[in-house]
Amino acid sequence: MSLHQHFVASTLAVITLASAASASIAAPVFYGPSAYLSSADIPVGFYAGASPTFLDTLEDGALNGGLSANTGSVISPAQWGSLVDSVDADDGNIDGLGNQGHSWFSGSGSAGITFTFNSPTQLPTAFGLVWTDGAGSITFSARGEDGALLGSSTFSGFADNSFYGTTADDRFLGVHFAGGVKSITISNSxxxxxxxxxxxxHMVTAVPEPETYSMLLAGLGLIGTVARRRSAKANA
Ligand SMILES: [Ca+2]
Ligand SMILES: [Ca+2]
Ligand SMILES: [Ca+2]
Ligand SMILES: [Ca+2]
Known part of the structure; x- marks a missing residue:
């Protein structure tokens, strides 16, 4: 095998590997909206048989776990009284009310809230939340590591239009994507x-950005050019 043939063969191998890798990542799967009164209501299979790496009930008054939100804050019964709509179980009783717990509130449902996982080296492949209060239709979307939209869906018909901590309308929404999920966004109209x-x-190591693949292929192209020149000299 000449250098040139060898280069062609190895380049084909790399391209085949790259396309096999991208082909093996299944399309994002969206979960919910499904009723949720405690973490026992996480949809079966969402963490592929495992538990969440991190779940914030917000009962400690802060958003933790390497997460950030672009807007909103934790609200507590001490400040907000019966208006708080926490997940039902967080106050110790599944009783149809979440107003003795803590939740995350933003005044503009239509602007929505985006939660981002901040690690540069790891990404969750499963990322979700529980919508507890708002009005109108609810839209849930997610973005991958490179910021590309993984999907967006709008649902209606379950907001009960009570703003006093009722929990029968609380819904889990989440996304599972083997390529990693960087952020999720929830809004209501x-x-x-x-x-x-x-x-x-269900964490994964962050995969290289598409530009990295381009640089890799460009680098291989350069090696190929050198190999072809050497091969041409050898044949002369
Ligand atoms: Ca917390
Ligand atoms: Ca309760
Ligand atoms: Ca809570
Ligand atoms: Ca509710």
Whole structure:
């Protein structure tokens, strides 16, 4: 095998590997909206048989676990009284009310809230939350490591239009994507918005950005040029 033939063969091998890798990543799968009164209501299979790596009930008054939100804050019964709509179980009783717990609130439901996982080296492949209050239709979307939209869906018909911590309308929404999920966004078409149990798991090492693949292929092209020149000299 000449250098040139060898280069062609190895380049084909790399391209085959690259396409096999991208072909093996299944399309994102969206979960919910499904009723959720405690973490026992996480949809079966969402963490591929495992537990969440991190689940924030917000009962400690802060958003933790390497997560950030672009807007909103934790609200507590001490400040907000019966208006708080936490996941039902967080106050110790599954009793149809979440107003003795803590939740995450933003005044503009239509602007939505984006939760981002901040690690540069790891990504969750499962990322979800529980919508607990708001009005109108609810839209849930997710983005991958490179910021590309993985999907967006709008649902209606379950907001009960009570703003006093009722939990029968609370819904889990999540996404599973083997390529990694960087952020999730939730919005509702009118009023404020409350969420709880922001959670993720089934971690993967962050994969190289597409530009890295381009640089790799460009580098191989350069090697190929050198190999062809050497091969031409050898044949002369
Ligand atoms: Ca917390
Ligand atoms: Ca309760
Ligand atoms: Ca809570
Ligand atoms: Ca509710």
């Amino acid at each position: 009118s009023g404020g918005i409350e969420v709880d149990h922001i959670q993720y798991g």
